[in-house]
Amino acid sequence: MRRIAPDRVDLLAIVGEVFREHGYEGASLALIGAATGLGKGSLYHFFPGGKEEMAAAVIAHIDGWFEENVFLPLQNTADPHAGIERMLEATDSYFRSGRRVCLIGAFALDESRDLFAKAIKSYFGRWVAHLAEALTRSGHSPAKADELAEETVGAIQGALTLARAFDDTAVFSRALQRARAALG
């Protein structure tokens, strides 16, 4: 009982990496099986719903990580600036300074968005909303805070695309620096 949960988390991390690198269509069960060392028997034991359930579970897992490490620091902290700084650090570390791509952002682009539209919208929506709330507490007008928050989350997503296109993590670091300056 005690070992099941950690194992599943490890499993989700590995499966997530396959989806991240190959996209929803490109992540075949063969690839997932090779990456996890699990046969179809095990895979379908853990995810009876097949590939779609795997992707949904991965999204939920990522969502949970962001909820805890990125969104939570933005809320209810005495110092909103400190919370914003913590969210930027968590973002930098999650995306490995741009070496990693945003799975949920990638899913938003192709047709797999239709399958997970609700989760994708909720993920980005909470990111923007919590950042805007922190910015409001730090003194910005609600309208200005909304605008800044949307701009910042967009800049992060765009920087991930450019960093990957240029194969250059400095692009992502510069974007985070600019965000720091704009939000600070």
Next chain:
Amino acid sequence: MRRIAPDRVDLLAIVGEVFREHGYEGASLALIGAATGLGKGSLYHFFPGGKEEMAAAVIAHIDGWFEENVFLPLQNTADPHAGIERMLEATDSYFRSGRRVCLIGAFALDESRDLFAKAIKSYFGRWVAHLAEALTRSGHSPAKADELAEETVGAIQGALTLARAFDDTAVFSRALQRARAALG
């Protein structure tokens, strides 16, 4: 002879839309055939290299459109501000105010990047470089111009992701408005 060139352009536009909506892996020959009304015989007649050649041709076609309508206005225009405004208008119209996704940006994210890395890097590289050059001519220091250009192209890509995630074209329009303000 005269009809071949326009037909091929139409064909590339249709095939491009299939890649744009389904991604490289998701765009099956069956889908491409259905969208174009062409059987495999015709498809392989026009693109003997198969799917990979189709995608390469689509990328080249898009690249050519941007070269002519987005990058060219940035160059050698007497008024750099007018050139920047024309590039933003062309961008807005190409992406249909955010309803459309950036094929090349989407390819940059998943594994298909490896196949087309050179073309992807060149496309974004020229976009940033030409914009930076226009900004330099409009009075910015080269360093500041580079930074602003990278930020703007990144903001456009990020806004496309967010617009698609939220299913809301207003996100993209706001990003272009901010770009206008920052570059103007």
Next chain:
DNA sequence: CGAGTATTGTACCGTTTGGTACAGTCGGGT
């Protein structure tokens, strides 16, 4: 008209896809 090329439809290839079935193995609890 006829020759020759451009284009197309169809049947087919081997491989891989996501998914199922199920017999077996393993380990903890009684």
Next chain:
DNA sequence: ACCCGACTGTACCAAACGGTACAATACTCG
């Protein structure tokens, strides 16, 4: 020792995959 549920490997399935072969048709031009 036994049992029962969690787990796993293997064989299998129909469908779809990208790609090939080729005969038949359409088109152009002399």
